[in-house]
Structures are given as C-alpha cells and as structure tokens.
Amino acid sequence: MTTTLKIGMIGTGSIAHEHIQAYQKMDNVELVAFCDINPSQLNHMADRYGISETYSSKEALLANADIDAVSVCTWNAAHAECAIAALNAGKHVLCEKPMATSVADALAMEAAAKKNGKLLMIGFVRRFGNDAQIVTDFRDKDFFGEIYYGKATYLRRNGNPGGWFGDKSRSGGGPLIDLGVHVIDLLNYLMGQPKPISVYGATFQKLFNRPDSKDTVAYSSSTTDEKDICDVEDLASAMIRFADGSVVSIEASFSLNLKEDQGKIELFGTKGGASLAPQLELYTDINGYMTDIQLKTPTALDMNGLFYNEVAHFVDCVLNNTECLTPAADGVTIMRILDAIYQSAETGHEVMI
Ligand SMILES: NC(=O)c1ccc[n+]([C@@H]2O[C@H](COP(=O)([O-])OP(=O)(O)OC[C@H]3O[C@@H](n4cnc5c(N)ncnc54)[C@H](O)[C@@H]3O)[C@@H](O)[C@H]2O)c1
Incomplete structure (x- = not known):
C-alpha cells in the first residue's frame, strides 16, 4: 500500500467542496482527478481547485490505475452505478449518503465491495x-x-x-x-x-x-x-x-x-x-x-469540521486498515428502514423489515 493516497472525485457539485477541502488539508493525500457529467460544473471545480485531470465519464477516471480511492458525490440514483464501477476497478469508495435509492442497489454495492476486497464507506457524517x-x-x-x-x-x-x-x-x-x-x-x-x-x-x-x-x-x-x-x-x-x-x-x-x-x-x-x-x-x-x-x-x-473528520477517517481506514465506523452494512440497514417507511406511507400500514 502506498503512503500517499491518490483520490478521484466522481460528482463535483455542492457537497464535493467539503470532500475536496478536507482531502486538501491532508499531507498523505493527493487529489488527482475530477469527473462530472456536467462539463461546466466540472470545469468550474477543476479551475477552482487546480485539478488538470478531468473526465466526463466515471469509466475514464476509473481507468487511471494510479487512483487508489474515490469519493462518490453524485445525485443519489447514481451512487450505486458509480460505487460498483469504482469497486470493480479496484478503488476504495467513500459514498455520500443515502447509500442508494433502493435496498437492491445497496446490497449490490455491499456485494461489490466484498467481491473486490475494497472498502465501501458510507458518508454518515453526523x-x-x-x-x-x-x-x-x-x-x-x-x-x-x-x-x-x-x-x-x-x-x-x-x-x-x-x-x-x-x-x-x-x-x-x-x-x-x-x-x-x-x-x-x-x-x-x-x-x-x-x-x-x-x-x-x-x-x-x-x-x-x-x-x-x-x-x-x-x-x-x-x-x-x-x-x-x-x-x-x-x-x-x-x-x-x-x-x-x-x-x-x-x-x-x-x-x-x-x-x-x-x-x-x-x-x-x-x-x-x-x-x-x-x-x-x-x-x-x-x-x-x-x-x-x-x-x-x-x-x-460546523459542516467543515464534520466532513474533515469523516474524510480523515476514510483515509485512515484505507491507509492503516482501521476499522470503518460507517461500513456498507450500516448503509444497507438504513436503506431498509427508508424503503420500508416509503412503503408504509404508500400502503397506510406498518411494514415489517
Ligand atoms: N452529508 C451531507 O450532509 C450531505 C449534504 C448535501 C448533499 N449530500 C449528498 O451528496 C450528494 C450530492 O449532492 P450535491 O448537493 O452535491 O448535488 P449537486 O447537484 O450539487 O451535485 C451533484 C453532481 O453530481 C453530478 N453527477 C450526477 N451523476 C453523475 C455521474 N454518473 N457521474 C459523474 N457525475 C455525476 C452532477 O452533474 C452534479 O454536478 C447527494 O447524494 C446528497 O445526498 C450530503
């Protein structure tokens, strides 16, 4: 394992600022590349943070073998496809909350992490x-x-x-x-x-x-x-x-x-x-x-302090094999609760988990 963690960002919108600014404070991290499907947002963020390697697709970013880990900061429905692709490409993943938009997607993400032996941490920042x-x-x-x-x-x-x-x-x-x-x-x-x-x-x-x-x-x-x-x-x-x-x-x-x-x-x-x-x-x-x-x-x-702690923990888990405080399994449990609440609201009945 390298001692400097090379990071890629997938999704460079509002919350990405918090991840980027936290990574930038760490000596053992190098922010390597940004990816966003929105070119103007991608360019705006790359300029602001001085990143020269930019991609309009996650596949292109993930093909960079130097990248060890990614933050997934896309909208919720893209978390699963981005996290699974990253894990399959051998990257560790810090995925924003909510883990996914369905239990099936959350389980597929958890399985991809297990299959590839990589960390999938969920951003339960609180x-x-x-x-x-x-x-x-x-x-x-x-x-x-x-x-x-x-x-x-x-x-x-x-x-x-x-x-x-x-x-x-x-x-x-x-x-x-x-x-x-x-x-x-x-x-x-x-x-x-x-x-x-x-x-x-x-x-x-x-x-x-x-x-x-x-x-x-x-x-x-x-x-x-x-x-x-x-x-x-x-x-x-x-x-x-x-x-x-x-x-x-x-x-x-x-x-x-x-x-x-x-x-x-x-x-x-x-x-x-x-x-x-x-x-x-x-x-x-x-x-x-x-x-x-x-x-x-x-x-x-404040938000900045919370995100710094979260991102620093992710880096520590990857570099030092520290036990993850917010593992994929916890994301799956919370996803089951959210799914059941939506079901209950639709049916008007209590829903068993
Ligand atoms: N932890 C927190 O407190 C907190 C706060 C706000 C948002 N969030 C989470 O962060 C995530 C992003 O929210 P946001 O407010 O930054 O949204 P945003 O709209 O500002 O940014 C999302 C970005 O993702 C990009 N994107 C979407 N699909 C993509 C894909 N397949 N590949 C690459 N880029 C893609 C969009 O183009 C957009 O630029 C959400 O999951 C949200 O729930 C967490």
Whole structure:
C-alpha cells in the first residue's frame, strides 16, 4: 500500500467542496482527478481547485490505475452505478449518503465491495461530530441506563435544495431520504445499533418546493435544471421499532408552515437523557433533583469540521486498515428502514423489515 493516497472525485457539485477541502488539508493525500457529467460544473471545480485531470465519464477516471480511492458525490440514483464501477476497478469508495435509492442497489454495492476486497464507506457524517462521540462514551459508561426512545426532527420551512433533489428518479425521495437519513442513522448509532423490525410512516405532498417563494434556501444543489421537477414528498413522519423494544420517531421536511427550521435529536433512557442539537445537553436525576448537564468541552462542529473528520477517517481506514465506523452494512440497514417507511406511507400500514 502506498503512503500517499491518490483520490478521484466522481460528482463535483455542492457537497464535493467539503470532500475536496478536507482531502486538501491532508499531507498523505493527493487529489488527482475530477469527473462530472456536467462539463461546466466540472470545469468550474477543476479551475477552482487546480485539478488538470478531468473526465466526463466515471469509466475514464476509473481507468487511471494510479487512483487508489474515490469519493462518490453524485445525485443519489447514481451512487450505486458509480460505487460498483469504482469497486470493480479496484478503488476504495467513500459514498455520500443515502447509500442508494433502493435496498437492491445497496446490497449490490455491499456485494461489490466484498467481491473486490475494497472498502465501501458510507458518508454518515453526523457520526463524526464530537457530540456523537461524547454521547457514545456516556452510553458505554451506562449514563443513560436502558435507552428506549429516540426522537428527531429535521424540519425546514423552505428548504428544498432544487435541481435533482425534487426529482424522484434521481433522488429516490424527498426530505426522508435526504435529511431523515442523517437522524435515523445517528439515533440508531447512538442507541447501540438495535436491529430494526418494523416501521410506520406517513409522507405528504402539499407544499412541494414552494415554486412561488421569493426567499433563498440555505443549501442548494449546483445542478440547475431548466425546469425544477418536484415529485417527492415535502414532509415525512415515521416511527421505527427495534428488536430490543426501543422506538425512534422522526420528522423531516423540505417545506412546512412552521415558524423556523428545527433540528433536534433526543435520546431517552431509564437513567438519563440527552439532547444533541444545537448543543449537547444531558439530563438526569441526582438524589431526586432533576439535573441538566452542559459540558465544558465544545460539542458542536460546523459542516467543515464534520466532513474533515469523516474524510480523515476514510483515509485512515484505507491507509492503516482501521476499522470503518460507517461500513456498507450500516448503509444497507438504513436503506431498509427508508424503503420500508416509503412503503408504509404508500400502503397506510406498518411494514415489517
Ligand atoms: N452529508 C451531507 O450532509 C450531505 C449534504 C448535501 C448533499 N449530500 C449528498 O451528496 C450528494 C450530492 O449532492 P450535491 O448537493 O452535491 O448535488 P449537486 O447537484 O450539487 O451535485 C451533484 C453532481 O453530481 C453530478 N453527477 C450526477 N451523476 C453523475 C455521474 N454518473 N457521474 C459523474 N457525475 C455525476 C452532477 O452533474 C452534479 O454536478 C447527494 O447524494 C446528497 O445526498 C450530503
């Protein structure tokens, strides 16, 4: 194994900035080539980051034998084809969340990684926050007792990122697969990865992408289609049951008539509880007194810090064979949950996993 990891980027849109800037901070990484099917975006990014090797197809990039690993930052529906092609070409892969747009694709990706003996890491970036690490530390030292309930909201009042995000054929869905995926994964991880057994979900298409809105959105896709399609849900709500009896409840929206955007992640155990966002707080009962604990240690990281930790972990896993914190198998589990929630929303019934 080389000591300098040579990286290719497949998909050079908005989130690619985070991957690129993280790789650029590392001494043991060389960013070699960019690939994007959108030539103007590809050229813009290559100019900005000083990359001379550019490709309009993943096959051409993957034919470069010098490249050890790739970041897949395409829209969701292209994750599977890009990751599988990269793994078959002998590259390690860091694939953005959600892993795929179907369980079948996620399983095919996992199988390709196994067959080729290469790492497939899924970009569950929220696991790389200080808050997640501190909560798992408290959990492992039994601060929470039995954790039986987790609850998260990831609600945007006017936050459809545009481009492909509203086009189901490229996104696989709306806020559930885009935002809900983060908090479902994070809660499942913090709760010690209990096995999901069933879900009950509801989705709504009421406000779409607020086509008449005069306000800008906080995060936008770099893909600017002539006509913004919006055939995905704008609100999703779900309850997930796990084999150990615990339950998670989540809500995620792109468009919702609420006062302000909300991002809350809460855990409840028999001995203690926690609220992660915006700042980590822990709750317990000491000698019968209800007690709130705020840590001196900084707990909230910005996007840049989270992505640096994620990308640095990927590099460490590849170069040093470190155990991956977010392996393909976890991506498959979360994909099963997402798929089941969409099925439940369609049928109106609980769906077994
Ligand atoms: N982890 C996070 O917090 C986070 C945040 C935002 C986006 N994301 C994920 O990152 C991915 C990209 O999102 P984005 O906001 O950067 O979108 P974007 O529209 O800005 O960029 C996507 C790029 O992928 C390119 N592309 C599509 N198919 C391709 C293919 N087959 N080969 C090469 N290039 C291809 C497009 O041309 C586009 O330039 C999505 O999966 C999204 O869910 C993750």
